[in-house]
Amino acid sequence: MPSKNELMRRLKMIHPVIQAPLAGGGDTPELIAAVGEAGGLGFIGAAYLTPQQILEAARAARTLTARPFGISLFAPQPLPDPPKDPRAALECVAPFYAELGLPPPQPPAVAADSFGEQLAAALEGGASVFSFTFGILPASAIQTVKARGMFLIGTATTVDEAVTLEGVGVDAVVTQGAEAGGHRGSFAAEFETAMVGTISLVPQVVDAVRIPVIASGGIMDGRGIAAALTLGAQAVQMGTAFLTCDEAGIPDRRPRRRPSVPVPERADAAAAQRGSQTGTRGIPFAVGGSGCAVGAASAGRAVRRTTHPGDRRSHSRVGNAGLKPAGGTPPHAAA
Numbered sequence: 068m069p070s071k072n073e074l075m076r077r078l079k080m081i082h083p084v085i086q087a088p089l090a091g092g093g094d095t096p097e098l099i100a101a102v103g104e105a106g107g108l109g110f111i112g113a114a115y116l117t118p119q120q121i122l123e124a125a126r127a128a129r130t131l132t133a134r135p136f137g138i139s140l141f142a143p144q145p146l147p148d149p150p151k152d153p154r155a156a157l158e159c160v161a162p163f164y165a166e167l168g169l170p171p172p173q174p175p176a177v178a179a180d181s182f183g184e185q186l187a188a189a190l191e192g193g194a195s196v197f198s199f200t201f202g203i204l205p206a207s208a209i210q211t212v213k214a215r216g217m218f219l220i221g222t223a224t225t226v227d228e229a230v231t232l233e234g235v236g237v238d239a240v241v242t243q244g245a246e247a248g249g250h251r252g253s254f255a256a257e258f259e260t261a262m263v264g265t266i267s268l269v270p271q272v273v274d275a276v277r278i279p280v281i282a283s284g285g286i287m288d289g290r291g292i293a294a295a296l297t298l299g300a301q302a303v304q305m306g307t308a309f310l311t312c313d314e315a316g317i318p319d320r321r322p323r324r325r326p327s328v329p330v331p332e333r334a335d336a337a338a339a340q341r342g343s344q345t346g347t348r349g350i351p352f353a354v355g356g357s358g359c360a361v362g363a364a365s366a367g368r369a370v371r372r373t374t375h376p377g378d379r380r381s382h383s384r385v386g387n388a389g390l391k392p393a394g395g396t397p398p399h400a401a402a
């Protein structure tokens with residue numbers, strides 16, 4: 068791993084790993100705190116939260132850790148025009164409502180634009196970093212965030228978007244490759260044009276802007292982190308990998324059984340060579356446990372995977388404290 072770069076110094080990160088904002092509930096206060104305590108930077112994806120929920124989430128994270136964390140919103144969008152005649156759509160879904168014994172469907176109310184109140188709550192909650200996606204913040208919002216001394220991060224899916232974001236004064240840019248899970252924030256390009264893979268997009272953005280670049284999209288372990296840093300990124304932002312953590316707010320309908328049975332480390336290395344065996348979108352060495360896997364992943368070390376009988380999910384038990392795979396450095400270890 069490189070010694071601390073500019074971004075790591077500014078964000079007080081020990082490891083160049085950011086847990087992506089995971090709007091929808093994946094990013095629990097426990098996850099955010101665990102990532103911060105392990106030396107990464109946790110994020111609250113607050114876009115779907117009410118101002119009150121934003122404050123509660125931020126305060127809950129703050130009670131669990133004194134480490135920095137970030138908060139993220141969607142840039143305000145123009146409200147869509149409601150359909151002139153919603154009857155055809157309502158007729159289409161009506162049989163399902165009837166089947167479930169629900170009252171007949173009604174046209175949904177147009178959501179009120181609550182960005183202003185969300186932003187006010189996000190600034191109050193104790194986060195030191197603010198990020199946004201799906202566009203550009205209004206100039207007044209950028210000024211407000213900066214006046215609070217918060218580090219400001221925008222999200223780009225093309226070189227042009229990154230240059231535009233730099234032009235409006237963001238402090239760093241998340242570069243989201245086509246592989247990115249969840250919310251992918253294209254805003255100035257057609258969908259097809261913006262489908263550039265992480266490994267192609269990151270070096271192009273690094274060459275085009277002067278601000279730090281954060282690579283995102285399909286990065287799952289130490290190999291991906293090392294590759295992103297080699298391409299010129301100063302950190303990575305990982306989403307899907309963190310969804311597999313015990314602390315993530317992902318419902319697990321399968322019973323958890325303890326004690327877990329460690330998989331032989333040699334088998335782990337072989338599995339890594341073959342690619343992923345189990346887990347969300349194929350994560351050979353999931354980041355998880357008590358968050359310390361941030362360190363293990365960024366150091367390119369093996370994260371010991373354990374299996375639970377009858378549970379095909381890949382859990383991680385961190386090998387941060389000197390875990391060495393049998394037979395020396397695993398083939399996936401890098402940096």
Ligand SMILES: Cc1cc2nc3c(=O)[nH]c(=O)nc-3n(C[C@H](O)[C@H](O)[C@H](O)COP(=O)(O)O)c2cc1C
Nearest residue numbers: 087089090112200247248249250284285305306307
């Ligand atoms: C469930 C989920 C929710 C997400 N929500 C947000 C969000 O609210 N704001 C944001 O900037 N990115 C969001 N993202 C995208 C991440 O910032 C990140 O770019 C992406 O997860 C990277 O790809 P990966 O999942 O392959 O690591 C989300 C991703 C996932 C998987």
